[in-house]
Amino acid sequence: MHTHNLLELNSNENSLGMSDSAKQAILDSLDIGFRYPDDQRAALISKIAEINGVTESQVSLGNGSSENIRAVVQMLQTKALKDGNQFQVVVPDPTFAYAELYALSLGESVVKVPLTAENYDLDFDNLQKAADEFDGISLFYLCNPNNPTATITATHKLKAWINNAPANHYFLLDQAYSEYITDPSFESGVEWIKQELSANLVVIRTFSKLCALAAMRIGYAIASPQTTASIEAFMSIDNTNLSGAVAVLATLDDEEFLAHSLRTTNQSRQMIEETLGELGLRYLPSQANFIFHEVTGDVKTYIDRMREHGIVVGREFPPIEGFSRLTLGTPDEMAVFIKVLKLFREKGWV
Structure with a gap:
């Protein structure tokens, strides 16, 4: 409350607060509030694909990026079950809690790896160790910039780590705050998806922060077309509300x-x-x-x-x-x- x-x-x-353009777009859309928002949803997917330089088949819209997190966790749990494997989520500690909460609610185990003592960075060795000691599928949830520390991890180290990972290790990069990054060495995980660095990489973004639309609940995931299709199978159908869609479209145009x-x-x-x-x-x-x-x-x-x-x-x-x-x-x-x-x-x- x-x-x-x-x-x-x-x-x-x-x-x-929301931009005036977003507020106006919502008011203007009220007359079609009785229709399903298929056109607006399609326009939003198209816009997100354009901004990120990917194809529309690589974009999965979420009811907030929290829904994208849940779908990735569920998709991998189901994949593990089908293959007769175990599944776990590995997270730095502390970090944003949703991946952990969804895994626990599905009865899956979560391994928490404390951030390094000196500068509160990712402890790559111990994160890797947690997955190496596990026989099944491991999902690394990595919030970068991390919440609550607001710091980013070294791009070259993160990229090399993802690049060299075995086939049973997956990476969910949460870039909710990426628009605020000033460090010139930072590379978005979206670039790595375009370079086909790893088929096991998913990047999520949100419109809750810079765009000031937290209550509108719109986020998205970007991955390879195959991975996106697998994630989409676990998303609720027609999960985008009209107000959110038009508010985001208006805000993205409001430079x-x-x-x-x-x-x-x-x-x-x-x-x-x-x-x-x-x-x-x-x-x-x-x-x-x-x-x-x-x-x-x-x-x-x-x-x-x-x-x-x-x-x-x-x-x-x-x-x-x-x-x-x-x-x-x-x-x-x-x-x-x-x-x-x-x-x-x-x-x-x-």
Whole structure:
């Protein structure tokens, strides 16, 4: 339940709100709300294929990218069952939880591999080990940039690892935050799919973040045509709602809004980095619309105190201790947060 008097900086939503063009597109579509959205769905698939430089047969639309995650997990579980194999999901820890939750709900095992201690990066050796010690199909769910750390992993290492993987290892790359990446070394997994690096690679994206359409529930997966067809078999049919489809189409055409959205987040990140630097609080290099920063003292207490001061920040992310995840809201919202954080410093709380 959203509490409207609180400043919500806890869900990595885009507090700019939907673009005016998206709102208008939804209003304009209400007259055909009684029709199935086949044409709009087709237009959206075509647009996504065009943006990513892939064919339409490589795009699977999701009711939020969470549905794409579920379908990939289910598809591989079913494949393993058919082949008489076991199936497991291997995840870095901490990361976004949905792949793990879907695997557990299907009764499958999940292996969690802690991020490296020094810089909270993927621990390639131990991720690989978890799959090597397993006889069946392993799915690696990799959120890159990762949530909650907002960091990316080295492109060349990740690419080489996926390239050299055996046939029973699959990779689900979640690039929900990729539009925010400034690191020039980053390569999208979509490029690797186009290069046919691996038939076992699926990339998912969402319109919840930069496009500010989290409530519209539209995401997508990109893979080889064969893999996409296998995933599609586990997607609900006609899973795209009209409002979501037209809102995304309008937003993607609204270059001014997208540029403004990115600019605002970058400005907010700069404000927060300066403040954290001033206070001597460590933060990880953010490539997303949130930042993972150190707080001295107990994180749970910090979260509670922030709420008492009208601000909701991210929950705790064990096994990492002493860090808080802050969504980068608008610069105005960041100014409010900065004021409270500096007050906490005065009181000796951070």
